[in-house]
Amino acid sequence: MTSRTLTVPAVLFSLLILVTRPLPADTESPRALDLDFEAAAGRLSGTLFLPAGDGPFPAVVFIEGSGDSSYREGWKAGERRPWFWPELQTWFEQRGHAVYLHDKPGVGRSEGDWRGEDFNDRADNVIAALRAVAAYPAIDPARIGVLGHSQGGWIGVIAASRWPDEVAYVVSLAGPAIGVRQQIIEDTTNRWQCDGRRLLGLRRAGLGAMLSTLGAAGRVLPAGYLARIVRYDPAEDLARIERPMLALFAGNDIMVMPESNIAPLERHFGRISGNRQLIVASVEGVDHFFREGAFCLGGPRPQSFAPGFWEAMETPAFWQSVEFDRD
DSSP states (O other), X not given: OOOOOOOOOHHHHHTSEEEEEEOOTTOOOTTEEEEEEEETTEEEOEEEEOOSSSOOEEEEEEEOOSSSOOGGGGGSTTSSSTTHHHHHHXXXXXXXXXEEEEOOTTSTTOOSOGGGOOHHHHHHHHHHHHHHHHTSTTEXXXXXXXXXXXXXXXXXHHHHHHOTTTOOOEEEESOOSSOHHHHHHHHHHHHHHHTTOSOHHHHHHHHHHHHHHHHHHHHHSOOOHHHHHTTOOTHHHHHHXXXXXXXXXXXXXXXXXXXXXXXXXXXXXXXXXXXXOEEEEEETTBXXXXXXXXXXXXXXXXXXXXXXXXXHHTOHHHHHHHHHHTX
């Protein structure tokens, strides 16, 4: 297989805003460095976690889902889902991978406003982040992948599809393989069903019409974030991916159901590129965040990944394909 090695000019690293000091005590890793970078929205703030050793290290750029939460919340006790990103970061660190996370525009210390962007902008930000990581001396620029959760799964697919020479692999965690409009309809309908609402067919039809109108208006009028993203469908980007992909779904996911997403993912993936390096798994008995939980929301849930999630993450065939793909 043809090797694709990205050469990063030294001048690029000089343009980064790098502060090589440990983060505050809300992180556990002594090798967590502030690494900010310039994007179209302004300076975006992030953290590079380095594993033990001298490198050069493979790396992965994490991509958050929807909303305005900061990844930094994960290292603060008592915050929402404090375990999610830290546990993933530790898993990769133990396997010798550096990990990079950054906040969206307008979140945390990042400049700008993510609500004025669309998925293309988010993917541009991810690639700018990846290039910042690639320019760091301890990182192997030819071995940087992306990992996206939920909406971040769509963004990871866009990045891998449109920058194949820079993205070594993509991991999608509960990332949809259907369009935004369909995903919103299914998620909302599932919640109505769990709440015991009636006339689901009429409600679903009404929601679909509203989203179609919103998407059409977003083509010609200044509109909000949802209007700019609701028309997105990942089929074309999935078809063009050239790199290995691991897609994990959660069996009890109320937002991104495996039964709605696995078939279109397998149908579209590599349709244009000819790529067949796709591993798909559904982890049973877990919710959208891969913790043990029922389909309908409610009640306390474990604040940790279920064991089955880690088994799926370890899938040897995928990681072997990542190593083979760079030879």
